Amino acid sequence: MVKGDSNRRWRRIFLILAAVIGAYALLAPLTSLDAAQAANIPLLADRLWFRLATIIAMFIVMATAWNIIGGITGYAAFGNVAFFGIGAYTTGMLIAKAKWPFLAALPLAPLVAAAFAALVGLPLLRLRGHYFAVASLGVGVAVGELVQNIDYHGQAVFGGASGLFLPIYSIDNRGLFFFYLMLAAAAAAIAVTWWVLRSKFGYGLIAIRENEEAAAVLGVNTTAYKVAAFSLAAALTGLAGGIFSQWNVFINQDNTFPIEYNVQMILMALLGGTGTVFGPAAGAVLLQLLIQFLGGTLPISFDLPFVSETARPIVAQIILGLLLVGVVIFVPRGIIDFFGGRTRLSLGYLRRSLRETSL
Amino acid sequence: MSPQLELRDVTKRFGGVAAVDGVSFEVDAGDIIGIIGPNGAGKTTLLNCISGVYRLDGGDIRWEGHSIAGIPPYRIARLGIGRTFQIVRPFGSMTVRENAAIGALFGREDARRGPKEAFEAADGVLELVGLAAKAALPVSALTIPDRKRLEVARAVATRPHLLLLDEVMAGLNNVEIDEALDMVRAVHATGVTVLLIEHVMRVIIGVCRRAVVLEGGRVLAEGEPEVVLRDERVIQAYLGERYAKRLKP
Numbered sequence: 001m002v003k004g005d006s007n008r009r010w011r012r013i014f015l016i017l018a019a020v021i022g023a024y025a026l027l028a029p030l031t032s033l034d035a036a037q038a039a040n041i042p043l044l045a046d047r048l049w050f051r052l053a054t055i056i057a058m059f060i061v062m063a064t065a066w067n068i069i070g071g072i073t074g075y076a077a078f079g080n081v082a083f084f085g086i087g088a089y090t091t092g093m094l095i096a097k098a099k100w101p102f103l104a105a106l107p108l109a110p111l112v113a114a115a116f117a118a119l120v121g122l123p124l125l126r127l128r129g130h131y132f133a134v135a136s137l138g139v140g141v142a143v144g145e146l147v148q149n150i151d152y153h154g155q156a157v158f159g160g161a162s163g164l165f166l167p168i169y170s171i172d173n174r175g176l177f178f179f180y181l182m183l184a185a186a187a188a189a190i191a192v193t194w195w196v197l198r199s200k201f202g203y204g205l206i207a208i209r210e211n212e213e214a215a216a217v218l219g220v221n222t223t224a225y226k227v228a229a230f231s232l233a234a235a236l237t238g239l240a241g242g243i244f245s246q247w248n249v250f251i252n253q254d255n256t257f258p259i260e261y262n263v264q265m266i267l268m269a270l271l272g273g274t275g276t277v278f279g280p281a282a283g284a285v286l287l288q289l290l291i292q293f294l295g296g297t298l299p300i301s302f303d304l305p306f307v308s309e310t311a312r313p314i315v316a317q318i319i320l321g322l323l324l325v326g327v328v329i330f331v332p333r334g335i336i337d338f339f340g341g342r343t344r345l346s347l348g349y350l351r352r353s354l355r356e357t358s359l
Numbered sequence: 360m361s362p363q364l365e366l367r368d369v370t371k372r373f374g375g376v377a378a379v380d381g382v383s384f385e386v387d388a389g390d391i392i393g394i395i396g397p398n399g400a401g402k403t404t405l406l407n408c409i410s411g412v413y414r415l416d417g418g419d420i421r422w423e424g425h426s427i428a429g430i431p432p433y434r435i436a437r438l439g440i441g442r443t444f445q446i447v448r449p450f451g452s453m454t455v456r457e458n459a460a461i462g463a464l465f466g467r468e469d470a471r472r473g474p475k476e477a478f479e480a481a482d483g484v485l486e487l488v489g490l491a492a493k494a495a496l497p498v499s500a501l502t503i504p505d506r507k508r509l510e511v512a513r514a515v516a517t518r519p520h521l522l523l524l525d526e527v528m529a530g531l532n533n534v535e536i537d538e539a540l541d542m543v544r545a546v547h548a549t550g551v552t553v554l555l556i557e558h559v560m561r562v563i564i565g566v567c568r569r570a571v572v573l574e575g576g577r578v579l580a581e582g583e584p585e586v587v588l589r590d591e592r593v594i595q596a597y598l599g600e601r602y603a604k605r606l607k608p
Contacts, residue, residue, distance in 0.1 A: 200464050200474055207461045210450035217410055217444075218517055219436035219465035275452075 013339060014278065050175045054247065056288045057182035058240050062261065063268035063280035064189040065236035068196060070266060071274030073229045074209030075125065076133045078262050079140025083113040083234040085256040087241025089147055092164045092251050102169050106242045113238025114231040121230040125223070128212075137262065144257030163252030166245060178247040185243060186281065189236045194277045196232075205229050206275075264291075271327050273334020282336055294319055332356060361424055363388040363552055364409070364521060370417035371401075371408050378404040380576035381418065386521070391553040393563040393584065396573035397597055402556045403445055405573070406523050410442045411435040437468040441519030443510040445526045445556075449498040456494040459484050459512045466517025484516045487549070488542050504535045508542065515546055522546065524555040528562050540565050560588060572596070
């Protein structure tokens with residue numbers, strides 16, 4: 001709670017950033033993408049960028065949501081993708097099978113995901129450390145398998161292995177619409193985090209992270225707080241899943257329960273800075289761009305030297321892995337640490353970090 | 360008047376060992392009582408039973424006339440029983456002030472506050488325990504005696520009616536003990552009942568009105584500190600039979 005010059009600078013940077021994004025968000029819908037394309041404005045003219053921007057916003061939601069349970073509360077949830085999938089299938093089923101309109105089906109995605117989190121959270125959150133991490137990973141995998149394999153009278157309830165097709169949401173500038181929707185979800189996730197870190201609830205969560213037993217004897221209802229944090233993270237993740245299902249039109253186990261999302265959202269939070277408001281978002285932008293760049297799916301790309309096209313995904317994974325090991329060792333508080341002018345990237349910083357993170 | 364805290368045949372077993380074995384005594388509101396006994400006598404276990412960290416295997420604990428056996432720690436804290444840990448457990452990423460504020464934010468149910476008032480209350484408590492000048496420091500910058508003070512500050516910030524102190528003077532030198540004694544007296548003067556575990560006899564004689572001696576999980580003696588500490592059984596428990604005989608006039 002030390003409010004110094006650096007903090008003010010911090011705030012100014014983000015106010016400017018928010019103003020730019022806000023102005024853009026307000027002005028952009030006035031023009032459709034077609035107009036931008038006709039004028040040949042770089043980036044805006046490329047539909048691929050919009051798809052990528054939507055995916056980045058989606059990961060901002062997931063990484064920021066994970067931060068609430070993993071970063072602020074200190075419980076390393078490894079199965080949060082379950083909530084993404086549950087959100088996607090809740091909205092997807094309501095639209096495809098029950099013929100609900102999208103905007104009516106969407107609010108149920110976070111609700112169902114949160115309810116599920118509360119249900120599994122009660123037993124799971126009694127476990128600590130690695131035990132919780134492994135158990136939550138198990139839940140993440142199990143839910144995906146269940147959704148694909150539950151049959152009723154020989155009929156796959158949730159579309160089975162062939163997945164679920166949703167009717168296309170008819171609206172002008174669909175891509176733009178879903179981009180803004182996902183961006184709104186990202187803003188909501190960040191706003192929720194901001195509120196949590198200033199509330200009594202957030203202080204209780206941090207106390208649990210720092211020492212659960214001490215928190216309990218000071219009067220923190222640790223079980224209720226942990227379950228609430230888990231459900232809050234699930235609700236936000238489920239919201240992203242709900243938007244994704246209608247945006248992508250087709251959902252199946254592979255695109256709504258990918259195991260690698262579990263790892264990616266955690267790495268994004270770590271890379272950006274756990275426990276902070278903007279860290280996970282910054283990490284999500286950076287890591288997602290990097291993943292796409294190394295994967296060769298960015299509009300801007302170049303060939304990696306000495307790497308054949310077929311070996312590229314593997315090399316990309318290796319580079320990504322090494323980079324992340326480096327970040328965890330040398331920038332343990334995340335890259336957000338370098339914003340705001342409190343610390344500067346220097347050899348001394350790296351040396352201090354190494355001392356901090358190694359035994 | 361019924362006692363504020365009443366222990367009736369409190370028993371806690373670990374496997375076959377009864378760490379606390381049928382302990383009964385009473386604590387009146389406003390009293391200041393010392394629990395002493397050799398290592399392994401069950402002092403800390405007893406404290407864990409009162410604060411709800413351990414579930415009882417037998418007996419009952421009554422707080423202000425109601426049983427609190429089997430109630431989880433957070434609810435006992437809300438009823439107005441605060442405690443410290445023998446091995447300090449600060450919230451490492453927080454400042455001294457934030458640590459104390461957590462106690463003020465949560466704590467006793469009918470004394471709860473919002474974040475802003477909690478930080479103001481934390482400042483008051485830090486003043487009381489003598490940490491006001493270090494409020495903005497991170498916990499890692501504190502010395503051992505100061506960490507013990509912080510442990511007390513956090514518990515006091517919950518505004519307890521009863522404060523359980525687990526060896527807050529252990530490992531301190533004589534000057535530091537005097538300072539810590541002043542701190543305990545200052546807290547007690549605000550109207551808090553104090554139950555403290557201590558090894559340092561000077562502390563027990565210095566502040567306690569009554570002492571309870573535990574040995575092997577049972578109450579060995581109980582009474583005024585000066586009288587209890589001259590009790591032959593107590594000397595035996597601490598120093599062994601031979602030494603006790605040699606002390607005899």
